[in-house]
Amino acid sequence: MSLHHASLHHDQRNESASDLHARDVAVPGLWQQRKREIKTVEEQAGAPVIWASWLNRGTNFGREEREHLHIEGLLPPVVESLELQAERVMCQLRETHNTDLQRYSILNELLSSNQCLYYKVLTDNLEELAPIVYTPTVGEACQKFDRIYRTPLGLYLSAFHHRGRFEQVLGNWPSHNVQIIVVTDGSRILGLGDLGTNGIGISIGKVALYVAGGGFHPEHSLPVVLDVGCNRPELVGDKFYLGERRPRLEGDEYYGVIDEFCKAVKALWPHALLQFEDFETTKAFEILHRQRDKLLCFNDDIQGTGAVVTSGFINGMKYQKTPLSEARIVFYGAGSSAVGVAEMIATYMQQKAGISWGEARKRIYMVDSKGLITFTRGDTLPDHKKHFARDDGTPDMKDLKDIIAYVKPHALIGLSAAGPSWFQDTVEELCKHTPCPLIFPLSNPTSKAEITAQQAYEWSKGSCVFASGSPFAPVTLDGTTYVPGQANNVFIFPGVGFGSVMAKATKVTDQMFVAASQALADAVSEEQLGRKEMYPEITQLRAVSCKVAAAVAQAAFECGVSELVNAPEDWHEYISTRMFVPMGRTTKTAGMPVSKSTAQLSYVYSGEELASAAATAAAKSRFHPAHHPSGLPVHP
Numbered sequence: 001m002s003l004h005h006a007s008l009h010h011d012q013r014n015e016s017a018s019d020l021h022a023r024d025v026a027v028p029g030l031w032q033q034r035k036r037e038i039k040t041v042e043e044q045a046g047a048p049v050i051w052a053s054w055l056n057r058g059t060n061f062g063r064e065e066r067e068h069l070h071i072e073g074l075l076p077p078v079v080e081s082l083e084l085q086a087e088r089v090m091c092q093l094r095e096t097h098n099t100d101l102q103r104y105s106i107l108n109e110l111l112s113s114n115q116c117l118y119y120k121v122l123t124d125n126l127e128e129l130a131p132i133v134y135t136p137t138v139g140e141a142c143q144k145f146d147r148i149y150r151t152p153l154g155l156y157l158s159a160f161h162h163r164g165r166f167e168q169v170l171g172n173w174p175s176h177n178v179q180i181i182v183v184t185d186g187s188r189i190l191g192l193g194d195l196g197t198n199g200i201g202i203s204i205g206k207v208a209l210y211v212a213g214g215g216f217h218p219e220h221s222l223p224v225v226l227d228v229g230c231n232r233p234e235l236v237g238d239k240f241y242l243g244e245r246r247p248r249l250e251g252d253e254y255y256g257v258i259d260e261f262c263k264a265v266k267a268l269w270p271h272a273l274l275q276f277e278d279f280e281t282t283k284a285f286e287i288l289h290r291q292r293d294k295l296l297c298f299n300d301d302i303q304g305t306g307a308v309v310t311s312g313f314i315n316g317m318k319y320q321k322t323p324l325s326e327a328r329i330v331f332y333g334a335g336s337s338a339v340g341v342a343e344m345i346a347t348y349m350q351q352k353a354g355i356s357w358g359e360a361r362k363r364i365y366m367v368d369s370k371g372l373i374t375f376t377r378g379d380t381l382p383d384h385k386k387h388f389a390r391d392d393g394t395p396d397m398k399d400l401k402d403i404i405a406y407v408k409p410h411a412l413i414g415l416s417a418a419g420p421s422w423f424q425d426t427v428e429e430l431c432k433h434t435p436c437p438l439i440f441p442l443s444n445p446t447s448k449a450e451i452t453a454q455q456a457y458e459w460s461k462g463s464c465v466f467a468s469g470s471p472f473a474p475v476t477l478d479g480t481t482y483v484p485g486q487a488n489n490v491f492i493f494p495g496v497g498f499g500s501v502m503a504k505a506t507k508v509t510d511q512m513f514v515a516a517s518q519a520l521a522d523a524v525s526e527e528q529l530g531r532k533e534m535y536p537e538i539t540q541l542r543a544v545s546c547k548v549a550a551a552v553a554q555a556a557f558e559c560g561v562s563e564l565v566n567a568p569e570d571w572h573e574y575i576s577t578r579m580f581v582p583m584g585r586t587t588k589t590a591g592m593p594v595s596k597s598t599a600q601l602s603y604v605y606s607g608e609e610l611a612s613a614a615a616t617a618a619a620k621s622r623f624h625p626a627h628h629p630s631g632l633p634v635h636p
């Protein structure tokens with residue numbers, strides 16, 4: 001060791017920790033001199049494998065691997081199966097004193113440390129954990145995201161600090177091959193309004209379901225929040241708020257940010273699918289209109305919701321034995337989701353019931369906070385409300401019960417985010433005209449649902465067909481148990497995303513959503529329909545997503561938007577064999593080479609691959625014998 005180094009080392013010892021920190025920040029070059037105390041990444045041999053959530057397997061690493069990777073001693077001695085690791089996590093989650101928000105935080109910590117284990121736990125326990133990583137708990141998590149924040153888990157792109165450099169900043173994400181991106185600007189998170197950068201929780205939650213439910217590999221996924229400001233005073237006034245404390249950008253400035261973001265995505269990952277999530281309604285439509293022909297993208301709230309509700313509607317009309325061409329629907333709420341659903345149902349009616357768009361449109365009645373939407377009610381309608389505004393002399397009405405009495409609908413669909421607003425008289429009026437009406441309170445999270453499952457079954461005397469956006473527990477009434485369906489775009493977006501990417505689609509067409517909707521409707525058996533279950537169970541998500549993905553990929557091919565030269569003979573088989581499966585390195589196979597095909601599909605790194613990564617790191621390490629003839633570590 002040179003004198004120079006020795007004296008530096010001595011000086012450092014005399015500095016306080018905060019002095020050291022201040023100096024590192026001020027003079028990055030001095031980081032090199034700190035290596036005596038904190039090893040550089042290269043010097044850490046295999047340790048980075050444990051600290052990298054994509055690579056880490058924790059106690060699932062076998063003994064030979066630990067030796068190869070130079071991580072012996074950095075883990076408890078036992079070698080455990082992935083299944084046993086998962087069982088431990090479930091025990092921790094099920095501790096009775098935990099709240100759902102605490103369970104959410106435990107799961108996020110796991111996601112930041114061991115993705116394979118996280119996805120094993122989530123995939124095997126979807127019924128129990130989807131309500132935690134997704135609605136309703138993700139809603140509460142987003143509201144408090146700045147307070148429960150520990151690790152980023154996604155990418156924060158700032159319109160104020162990164163403008164003009166989006167491609168460079170996106171390029172900081174540690175994956176070369178991003179295939180699925182969920183982006184929000186936080187402006188309308190579920191039914192909870194503007195949550196600014198706290199909205200990143202919804203991107204993280206949707207990405208988790210793309211992986212656990214749709215088959216994307218975690219390394220190919222990217223949750224993003226665009227920080228374009230926040231208009232919620234109590235949020236930006238909170239000292240813990242994590243975004244910029246400025247009013248939201250608007251107009252050209254705002255759309256310029258979106259344009260730059262989309263261009264950067266396309267430049268970096270031209271085949272990735274970009275999902276727009278929870279943008280406030282007017283921006284949601286405008287962005288979709290501007291971007292949908294420029295890159296592979298869709299808006300989940302408009303199109304994903306459109307497809308999922310159309311499926312339940314198709315099945316519901318089948319159950320009621322109502323011909324599609326005769327169905328009447330009342331939408332309670334006329335935002336991005338309701339208009340998306342109405343457009344999709346009208347498209348479906350036009351294609352499958354042989355009626356014109358004009359006739360289909362007339363079967364749809366839309367209600368907003370001012371009452372039934374008509375051209376005559378005396379206000380200026382935004383464009384998205386004009387599509388379904390009545391122009392046929394239907395009287396102007398405000399009260400939902402009056403509207404129901406007039407329309408006599410077969411289905412009542414709530415996408416208002418208004419919370420409890422359908423009462424006993426509403427339901428009784430509905431049942432007067434239709435024996436088994438569809439009652440779909442779809443607003444999220446649960447607190448925003450228009451009615452509960454218990455109320456709907458009770459007030460309809462068990463006759464209604466029920467589905468909600470957030471899950472409700474089964475209801476028993478007079479000895480009969482009813483299982484509420486979940487009409488949530490989670491049954492659509494994972495399959496649409498995976499199918500589009502598998503087909504190398506260049507855009508997501510309306511026809512691909514019609515195919516997704518039909519595939520989901522067909523995934524529900526006659527027996528389930530007989531029990532008034534219009535949707536599959538969430539436990540079936542992977543199987544359902546595979547069917548949806550196959551239908552979407554085939555539709556992409558048929559629409560001419562697939563870049564594949566030849567379509568596979570069997571899309572379902574093609575897709576199912578390409579879905580990510582969280583796989584363990586069991587004690588038996590630990591350290592053994594994994595077959596190339598398994599490794600590719602499941603991304604289990606073979607012992608050789610991990611060993612070579614570690615060997616590269618170790619070769620640069622001052623612990624490496626080559627650096628010291630005695631073979632002893634070179635330590636100051």
Ligand SMILES: NC(=O)C1=CN([C@@H]2O[C@H](COP(=O)(O)OP(=O)(O)OC[C@H]3O[C@@H](n4cnc5c(N)ncnc54)[C@H](O)[C@@H]3O)[C@@H](O)[C@H]2O)C=CC1
Nearest residue numbers: 190191281333334335336337368369416417444469488489
């Ligand atoms: N189940 C699912 O898969 C999905 C559910 N949603 C939920 O739908 C809700 C709405 O989302 P967006 O359409 O994007 O929001 P939005 O805020 O643009 O639309 C809300 C609409 O409801 C109307 N409204 C509000 N209060 C009302 C009242 N008391 N009576 C009648 N109408 C009323 C508003 O005038 C507006 O037209 C949210 O809660 C969201 O979580 C959205 C997407 C998917």
Ligand SMILES: CC(=O)C(=O)O
Nearest residue numbers: 190191301444488489
């Ligand atoms: C489910 C969903 O996308 C929403 O509530 O916004």
Ligand SMILES: [Mg+2]
Nearest residue numbers: 190277278301
């Ligand atoms: Mg949404």
